[in-house]
Amino acid sequence: MASIQLTRILLSCKLSTNIALSSRTCCSFRRTRQLDFGPLLKRNFQNRKLTAIRSEKSGNEGSISSAIEGEENSGSISSPVKPGLMLGIDRDDSGSVIGLNLIPGDNEAIDTEVVSTVTKVKDEEIKKEKIETRVTYNIVFVTAEAAPYSKTGGLGDVCGSLPIELASRGHRVMVVSPRYLNGTSADENFARVFDANRRIKLQCFGGEQEIAFFHEYREGVDWVFVDHPSYHRPGNPYGDSHGAFGDNQFRYTLLCHAACEAPLVLPLGGYTYGEKCLFLVNDWHAGLVSVLLAAKYRPFGVYKDARSILVIHNLAHQGVEPAATFKNLGLPSNWYGALEWVFPTWARTHALDTGEAVNILKGAIVTSDRILTVSKGYAWEITTVEGGYGLNQLLSSRRSVLTGITNGIHIAEWDPSSDEHIAFHYSAASLSGKVQCKTALQQELGFPIKPDCPLIGFIGRLDYQKGIDLIHWAIPELMEDDVQFVMLGSGDPLYEDWMRSAETTYRDKFRGWVGFSVPISHRITAGCDILLMPSRFEPCGLNQLYAMRYGTVPVVHATGGLRDTVENFNPYAGEGRGEGTGWAFSPLTKDCMLNALKTAIRTYRDHKSTWEGLMRRCMQKDFTWENAAIQYEQVFEWALIDPPYIM
Ligand SMILES: Nc1ncnc2c1ncn2[C@@H]1O[C@H](COP(=O)(O)OP(=O)(O)O[C@H]2O[C@H](CO)[C@@H](O)[C@H](O)[C@H]2O)[C@@H](O)[C@H]1O
Numbered sequence: 001m002a003s004i005q006l007t008r009i010l011l012s013c014k015l016s017t018n019i020a021l022s023s024r025t026c027c028s029f030r031r032t033r034q035l036d037f038g039p040l041l042k043r044n045f046q047n048r049k050l051t052a053i054r055s056e057k058s059g060n061e062g063s064i065s066s067a068i069e070g071e072e073n074s075g076s077i078s079s080p081v082k083p084g085l086m087l088g089i090d091r092d093d094s095g096s097v098i099g100l101n102l103i104p105g106d107n108e109a110i111d112t113e114v115v116s117t118v119t120k121v122k123d124e125e126i127k128k129e130k131i132e133t134r135v136t137y138n139i140v141f142v143t144a145e146a147a148p149y150s151k152t153g154g155l156g157d158v159c160g161s162l163p164i165e166l167a168s169r170g171h172r173v174m175v176v177s178p179r180y181l182n183g184t185s186a187d188e189n190f191a192r193v194f195d196a197n198r199r200i201k202l203q204c205f206g207g208e209q210e211i212a213f214f215h216e217y218r219e220g221v222d223w224v225f226v227d228h229p230s231y232h233r234p235g236n237p238y239g240d241s242h243g244a245f246g247d248n249q250f251r252y253t254l255l256c257h258a259a260c261e262a263p264l265v266l267p268l269g270g271y272t273y274g275e276k277c278l279f280l281v282n283d284w285h286a287g288l289v290s291v292l293l294a295a296k297y298r299p300f301g302v303y304k305d306a307r308s309i310l311v312i313h314n315l316a317h318q319g320v321e322p323a324a325t326f327k328n329l330g331l332p333s334n335w336y337g338a339l340e341w342v343f344p345t346w347a348r349t350h351a352l353d354t355g356e357a358v359n360i361l362k363g364a365i366v367t368s369d370r371i372l373t374v375s376k377g378y379a380w381e382i383t384t385v386e387g388g389y390g391l392n393q394l395l396s397s398r399r400s401v402l403t404g405i406t407n408g409i410h411i412a413e414w415d416p417s418s419d420e421h422i423a424f425h426y427s428a429a430s431l432s433g434k435v436q437c438k439t440a441l442q443q444e445l446g447f448p449i450k451p452d453c454p455l456i457g458f459i460g461r462l463d464y465q466k467g468i469d470l471i472h473w474a475i476p477e478l479m480e481d482d483v484q485f486v487m488l489g490s491g492d493p494l495y496e497d498w499m500r501s502a503e504t505t506y507r508d509k510f511r512g513w514v515g516f517s518v519p520i521s522h523r524i525t526a527g528c529d530i531l532l533m534p535s536r537f538e539p540c541g542l543n544q545l546y547a548m549r550y551g552t553v554p555v556v557h558a559t560g561g562l563r564d565t566v567e568n569f570n571p572y573a574g575e576g577r578g579e580g581t582g583w584a585f586s587p588l589t590k591d592c593m594l595n596a597l598k599t600a601i602r603t604y605r606d607h608k609s610t611w612e613g614l615m616r617r618c619m620q621k622d623f624t625w626e627n628a629a630i631q632y633e634q635v636f637e638w639a640l641i642d643p644p645y646i647m
Pocket residue numbers: 152153154155157158313314374407459460461488489490515516517518521538539540541542543561
């Protein structure tokens with residue numbers, strides 16, 4: 001509790017510090033990095049903060065914000081304040097003060113509710129200020145997938161919804177992605193996308209490659225699709241039942257070259273985006289964009305005002321191919337070093353293997369102007385040996401431009417009170433529809449209809465990352481209990497087969513839905529009581545955010561974005577009302593996961609009102625994109641303050 005209070009105080013101090021300064025110096029909130037906090041520190045800021053909170057508690061008429069902001073006002077508060085303790089000062093990379101680490105002098109005076117009220121007031125002021133002072137940009141997302149056109153996982157979700165949020169905030173936003181056609185009903189997703197009548201020739205892979213642009217303007221965003229025969233084939237964007245496509249380097253090299261040309265050649269809505277763009281380069285598939293800007297365009301005076309921001313959704317995939325393929329990428333030969341990658345001796349396949357390769361993600365890390373990843377926790381993890389996948393030293397060397405921003409969710413698409421995929425609707429105020437969703441799901445899955453039986457779900461790619469092996473090993477023990485378990489996923493054929501066979505073994509208790517289905521994923525999210533995510537690593541994770549919005553309590557491995565977003569349940573906090581939104585277990589072992597699951601199950605069974613508290617707290621969490629978009633805008637501003645990358 002004490003640490004929670006401390007954090008909140010720190011947060012609200014940061015906010016109020018920013019406000020106080022911006023109102024005096026006319027600097028915007030998003031420029032805190034450049035502000036000089038020295039004079040502020042000389043004043044007894046801490047005392048003013050505590051005084052403000054106390055004045056609110058004691059029913060003082062003066063407004064909280066004015067008491068904090070105006071030094072003069074602090075004198076008007078009569079109640080004596082026992083001074084607290086300043087433990088330290090938070091500084092950013094440039095040495096500027098960004099927060100004060102305070103311990104309140106009088107615990108009673110620091111009521112969390114009051115503190116959060118103060119924070120809320122400050123938040124609203126920031127929002128107002130943001131609207132007044134906002135700078136808008138031309139933003140170009142480059143991505144291998146964007147929902148609803150294409151989606152295999154979280155990348156599609158993010159690139160399908162963050163652009164819309166940024167557009168709604170006044171930015172001009174284009175998303176460039178391939179026009180995949182696989183001969184199934186999924187092709188319908190492109191039904192409203194039309195030929196933009198612009199064909200261009202790209203220089204790569206030993207010749208000229210002709211591509212066409214397709215376009216749809218929807219929800220304020222220019223959705224631009226690169227068309228080429230290599231994007232038309234059965235399977236998902238990256239592969240089929242035989243594995244990953246062998247020509248993915250070619251397919252995503254085309255995407256990157258085309259994305260660099262799109263702002264220059266496409267007169268969308270009558271005029272082009274032009275050279276002053278911010279490229280959001282998502283994962284390795286788009287990584288070549290940063291390298292092309294630095295190597296192919298800037299040396300010739302093009303895109304000098306543009307910046308590229310690499311967004312890492314998953315460091316495990318880096319786009320590594322043999323060194324000999326470098327010549328195919330359409331880069332000047334003296335840029336080999338930017339992509340050069342040498343495997344350690346132990347990873348080489350034979351005595352003559354020199355381990356030389358090109359690594360596109362590495363090239364993007366070297367040449368991008370800033371680097372973002374999708375949670376603060378993961379931003380740190382990728383700079384460690386354990387989480388850096390060989391790129392930790394390089395990422396550490398770029399720590400000053402590395403930021404973690406937790407993903408948001410598409411709250412209209414994932415809304416239990418209006419979700420088109422679920423049969424019954426509900427909200428935090430009226431939960432009765434949830435149990436109806438549960439029994440509907442039990443019926444759909446062919447389970448015995450038991451409203452009180454804990455129903456546990458898993459949704460995700462069947463991949464090493466997601467910790468499926470742990471579930472596999474834990475299922476026999478878990479199935480001894482009176483529970484039901486449903487898994488939805490596709491990927492590793494080994495686990496697909498196991499899911500099918502487990503269905504036969506545990507006929508009334510286990511369902512393994514092999515495949516990819518958005519409607520089913522919504523119904524599982526709504527119908528389950530518990531969502532399990534034992535991910536080995538998780539840059540952010542979206543399913544736990546969706547689950548919380550649907551009152552489905554997450555049990556997760558405490559890693560990356562899961563640790564950042566799931567607050568461990570503490571039944572004793574809040575005078576017995578409890579605190580937290582789920583269970584975050586560690587270390588990642590079968591027993592530890594089972595313990596957390598069993599505690600969750602016991603709580604569900606034996607402490608109904610506690611469980612309801614958990615559900616409501618989950619549902620009240622704010623994971624809107626707006627929060628994230630404000631932080632993205634801060635990074636955009638930083639990116640444009642610094643000069644672009646030049647070799
Ligand atoms: N079989 C299936 N049927 C239907 N829907 C399915 C499905 N399998 C997965 N999904 C959906 O795909 C999305 C998966 O998102 P995640 O963020 O959990 O994982 P992913 O690892 O793909 O994303 C990576 O990028 C995202 C975005 O930044 C990060 O959150 C994450 O940590 C990182 O690994 C969810 O919307 C989920 O419902």
